[in-house]
Amino acid sequence: MSESKVLFVDSNQENHFPQIFPQLPIIKNDRAIWTGISLEYHRQPPFETPEYAIGSYQIGINIGQSFQMERKIDGKWETKQVFPGALGLCPFNLPHELRWHDEMNLLSLNLDREFIVRSALELFNTEQVELLCPMAFQDPLIQQIGLALKAEAQSDGGGSRLYAETMANALAVHLLRHYSTTQGERKINGKWAMCPHKLRWVQDYINDYLERQFSVDELAAIAQLSPYHFSRAFKQSVGISPHQYVIQQRVERAKQLLLQGNMSLSEIAIACGFSHQSHLNRHFKRLTGVTPKTLLKS
Structure with missing residues (x-):
C-alpha cells in the first residue's frame, strides 16, 4: 500500500464502518443500550484496509471458514491462518493495516478504553496497564462470551443491559489477567x-x-x-x-x-x-x- 495519512477512527461514531471496511456490518447493537462494550458482525469480501488506528480495544472472532489474514504494524507484516474460532486483539490507537484474500465472517467486540482502565484499577489497583495484541490465537472463554453477546444482541429489544455488562466485566477481567502488559514480562x-x-x-x-x-x-x-x-x-x-x-x-x-x-x-x-x-x-x-x-x- 502506498504511503498515506493514518486514519484515526472513533468506534463510538456510527459512520466509522465505511472508513475501514467496504461493507456495513450485518449486525450492530445499539450503543445506547450497552455500556462499555459494543458488538458488530461483519461479512466482508477480500480487501485491504487503509492504515488506521481505532480508539477502543477490539476483539475479532472468526465465526466463518478459515482464511489468511495479514497485519502490518510498525512497518512489519505478519501473516496468520485464521481458523474457525480463532481470535485477534486489535491494538488500541496503534496504526496498523489489514488485508485478507477470502471472505471474512468476523464477530467484533469493542471495549471502551475507560472500561478497561476502570477494571484494571479495581483488579490491580493501577491504571498503568495495556492489552497485548496477539493475532490468530485460541481462547474458548472469549469465544463463548462473544457468541453469547451476539445471541443477546439479536434478541427482542436488543438484549439486556445487565446481562451484557456482566459479560463485559467478565471479559475485561479475563483480558487483564491473561493478555495485559504484565503478560509481556x-x-x-x-x-x-x-x-x-x-x-x-x-x-x-x-x-x-x-x-x-x-x-x-x-x-x-x-x-x-x-x-x-x-x-x-x-x-x-x-x-x-x-x-x-x-x-x-x-x-x-x-x-x-x-x-x-x-x-x-x-x-x-x-x-x-x-x-x-x-x-x-x-x-x-x-x-x-x-x-x-x-x-x-x-
Missing part, C-alpha cells in the same frame, strides 16, 4: 523483565534502523507494552536503559565501519545515528576508552 530475582521473544523484537528493530532517532513510545509499541512497563522491563532484562542500549549499539556499529575503512568519520557518525562527528567521538571514547582515530592507529 516475567520475574527475575523478584523484578519484572521482558519476555525473551519481545526483547529480541526490540533489539532487532533497533539494529535494523540504527541510523534513526527512536522514542520510548515507538520501542514500547514493538514490545506490545506501555512505555512505563517497557522501560522498566527492558532495563531489568538488559541491565541498562533503552537509551543507553541504543548508544552502545551505535558505538559497536561505528567500530565495525571504522575497521572496514570505507567511510569517513563524519559519514560513519551519520550512518550510526549520531548527530555529528563530535557526538560519535564523545560516546566512542566513553564506552571504549579510546577515540575512533586511536582505534584505527592501533
